[in-house]
Structures are given as structure tokens and as C-alpha cells.
Amino acid sequence: MRICHVSPHLPPDQAANALLPVELGAWSHARGDEVTFVAHEPAQGRPSHDLPFGRTFRLPRKAERGGFARLLRVETLRQARMIQAAMDRAAASADILHLHSNGLIVEVAAAWAARRGIPYVLTLYGTEIWHFRRRWPIDPFTWAYRRAAAVTFYSRKLMEKAESLGLTRPGLSVVYPAIAAAFAPQDEPTRTAWRRALGIAEPLVILNVKRLHELAGQEYLINAFATLARQRRDVRLVICGTGPLRSALETQVRELGIADRVTLTGLVPNEEVARYAAVADVFALPSLLEALPTVAVEALASGTPVVSADHPGGEELHEIFGDQVRLVSRRNVDGLVHALSEAIAAPHRVPPDTLELVRRHFGPEAVHGKYGEIYAGQRAKGRGQR
Numbered sequence: 356m357r358i359c360h361v362s363p364h365l366p367p368d369q370a371a372n373a374l375l376p377v378e379l380g381a382w383s384h385a386r387g388d389e390v391t392f393v394a395h396e397p398a399q400g401r402p403s404h405d406l407p408f409g410r411t412f413r414l415p416r417k418a419e420r421g422g423f424a425r426l427l428r429v430e431t432l433r434q435a436r437m438i439q440a441a442m443d444r445a446a447a448s449a450d451i452l453h454l455h456s457n458g459l460i461v462e463v464a465a466a467w468a469a470r471r472g473i474p475y476v477l478t479l480y481g482t483e484i485w486h487f488r489r490r491w492p493i494d495p496f497t498w499a500y501r502r503a504a505a506v507t508f509y510s511r512k513l514m515e516k517a518e519s520l521g522l523t524r525p526g527l528s529v530v531y532p533a534i535a536a537a538f539a540p541q542d543e544p545t546r547t548a549w550r551r552a553l554g555i556a557e558p559l560v561i562l563n564v565k566r567l568h569e570l571a572g573q574e575y576l577i578n579a580f581a582t583l584a585r586q587r588r589d590v591r592l593v594i595c596g597t598g599p600l601r602s603a604l605e606t607q608v609r610e611l612g613i614a615d616r617v618t619l620t621g622l623v624p625n626e627e628v629a630r631y632a633a634v635a636d637v638f639a640l641p642s643l644l645e646a647l648p649t650v651a652v653e654a655l656a657s658g659t660p661v662v663s664a665d666h667p668g669g670e671e672l673h674e675i676f677g678d679q680v681r682l683v684s685r686r687n688v689d690g691l692v693h694a695l696s697e698a699i700a701a702p703h704r705v706p707p708d709t710l711e712l713v714r715r716h717f718g719p720e721a722v723h724g725k726y727g728e729i730y731a732g733q734r735a736k737g738r739g740q741r
Contacts, residue, residue: 359446362455376668465499474504481646510647541659562635572641579691
């Protein structure tokens with residue numbers, strides 16, 4: 356089978372819609388499929404790199420222009436032509452396209468595929484639905500959504516939200532993200548050695564992994580940790596990620612007098628994130644909005660319980676994993692203090708049934724199997740239509 360993935364992001368970006376295309380591409384390449392990718396250059400100026408399989412076609416990100424050029428949408432038209440040219444090179448012989456998220460690159464690819472009778476799967480991750488606003492008289496995202504051969508959602512609550520917005524149609528399904536094998540429980544000697552290698556002197560660790568952005572809610576976590584830090588000296592807060600709030604969070608940490616107890620790692624490789632997830636005693640996710648927080652499932656897969664805000668993704672994980680995902684209300688610093696205090700007062704690793712739930716819902720075999728069925732079904736339909 357010849358599969359082309361189209362996404363606004365690919366690694367080194369660490370967004371969900373960068374990681375899933377590569378995960379699925381590696382799996383389908385290993386089973387003998389021909390895989391290509393079309394994506395923008397990395398965000399925030401990071402250098403791009405080739406993937407170890409398939410061929411990648413990179414496009415520059417849209418330049419912001421003002422004045423008359425903006426009024427005439429000159430840059431949008433120029434970008435659309437570049438996307439179409441990339442699709443001609445990457446997907447002319449494709450059996451199926453897999454489009455990830457939204458934006459001009461996805462909308463142009465959907466129209467390109469429709470003109471050629473090539474079926475495409477559309478996977479939605481969160482922002483496309485949480486912030487959905489129909490554009491009149493023609494909405495390119497809705498057009499692409501309606502004409503997709505199948506639409507998959509990162510979570511059940513995200514699919515329910517789409518349906519509540521009137522985005523009902525046949526062929527909707529939920530496929531959770533696959534959790535990499537690097538995220539796995541470790542024995543105590545290994546956790547101790549990894550903690551030392553990561554430069555963590557304290558025996559207890561609270562971890563957050565998320566882009567440094569207002570929606571991630573790290574300011575509430577830092578305020579909660581400041582209270583904990585006054586009560587005990589044996590715990591460290593580690594926040595992995597980069598983003599526009601880095602400077603503001605560093606200032607907040609200094610002003611609260613806890614700079615020696617908080618580590619802001621910046622952007623780190625996924626393998627290092629897996630080490631932090633294994634050494635952590637509790638994973639904190641104070642986000643204001645999440646569809647399905649993969650980072651929280653990665654923590655559970657590593658044996659680490661979760662304290663999450665009551666956003667839709669946290670609620671869905673609590674329904675799956677029960678008390679191993681403890682919920683507090685969003686923006687509730689006192690609630691975070693209480694939940695995190697209890698977690699580190701009696702630290703524990705998640706039980707075997709939690710690890711089995713991770714395997715059943717988020718294991719690579721389960722996720723690959725679902726997409727394999729979708730691909731095969733749509734390829735058969737596509738052959739009949741072309």
C-alpha cells in the first residue's frame with residue numbers, strides 16, 4: 356500500500372500531530388508499505404531532519420504580510436500552490452492519504468485528493484474542534500471533514516464535542532494514540548540511578564510535560580508547588596517543554612523563592628522524557644483544555660500516577676483508569692496542593708491492571724490494528740471509485 360501522511364508538524368516538533376504520523380509511518384513501513392510525508396518546516400526555527408524511513412517533503416511556514424497583499428490573500432494563494440506541487444510529488448501514486456489536524460496544508464491536500472479520487476483519512480487532535488468556527492459561505496475545514504473517507508478522533512469526548520457542533524456524519528471513530536515502548540515501569544535501583552543521572556538530588560519528583568503556554572496551566576502548578584516547598588524539602592518540580600511562557604514562568608519561580616527546587620528542562624528528546632516519567636512520583640497536568648493528554652498516559656505506562664485538572668481529557672482518563680488519575684478543578688491551586696501533598700505523602704506505582712488498560716487502549720498493537728483496518732477498508736473503496 357502507498358500511504359502519504361500530511362500534517363502541519365513533524366519531528367523535531369513534539370506536537371501530537373507530529374508524533375502520530377511518524378508512529379504510523381514507521382509501523383506501515385515495517386510491514387512493507389511505501390510511505391511519504393508532506394509537512395511544514397519545524398516551528399520556532401528548529402532545524403529539520405530526515406526520518407529514517409520514507410521520503411519527506413517540507414514546506415516553509417506561511418509568512419505574515421500586511422497591507423494590500425494581505426487583503427488579496429497573496430501569501431495564502433502562494434502557499435496553496437506550493438502545497439499542491441508537493442502533493443503532486445509525494446502522493447501522485449498514493450492509494451490513501453492520511454491527513455492530520457487542520458490548517459491550509461490539510462485543506463489543500465483534501466481538495467487535491469478529492470479531485471483525483473484518492474480516499475483520505477482525517478485525524479483530529481483537539482484544537483480543530485475545541486475552537487471550531489464555521490466560516491461562511493464556504494468553510495474549507497468542514498468541506499474536508501465531510502468528504503473524508505473516515506474521520507478518527509484522539510478521544511471520545513472530542514468526538515462527542517464534534518457531534519454537538521453539528522459535525523455528524525458516518526465513519527466517525529475514536530483511536531487513542533500509541534504509547535512508545537520507552538515508557539515502561541522501572542525497578543527502584545533503575546529509578547534511583549536515572550534520578551541521579553538527571554541531576555535530581557531530591558527523593559521525590561513532581562513532573563509536568565507540556566508546551567509552556569497559557570492553556571497548559573503551569574502557573575497554577577508552580578503556585579501549588581511553592582506551598583509544598585515550604586512544607587517539605589525532599590521534593591522537586593520538573594517541567595519539560597518549551598514555549599512562549601518560558602520567561603514568565605522563570606520569573607514566577609524566582610519571585611516565589613523556589614528557583615533551587617524547580618527544573619525547567621526546555622525541549623528534551625522523547626527518550627529523556629521517558630526517564631523523567633519513570634523517576635517521577637506523580638505526574639501533574641493542570642491544563643485548562645485537553646482532548647487526550649498523551650503525556651499523562653505515558654506517565655501511567657511508566658508506573659506513575661496522575662493528578663489532572665478536570666478538562667475533558669482528564670475526565671476521560673479518570674473514567675478509564677479510575678483513582679490512578681485523580682481530578683481537581685481547573686485553576687484550583689488549593690486543590691492541586693492537597694492532591695499533590697497526598698500523592699507524595701504516600702508515593703506508589705500504578706497497579707498491574709492500570710498497565711493492562713494502557714496496553715489494551717494505547718498499546719501500539721491495538722492502535723496499529725485499528726488504523727490497519729481503516730486503511731484496508733478505504734483502499735478497497737478507493738479502488739472501486741477510481
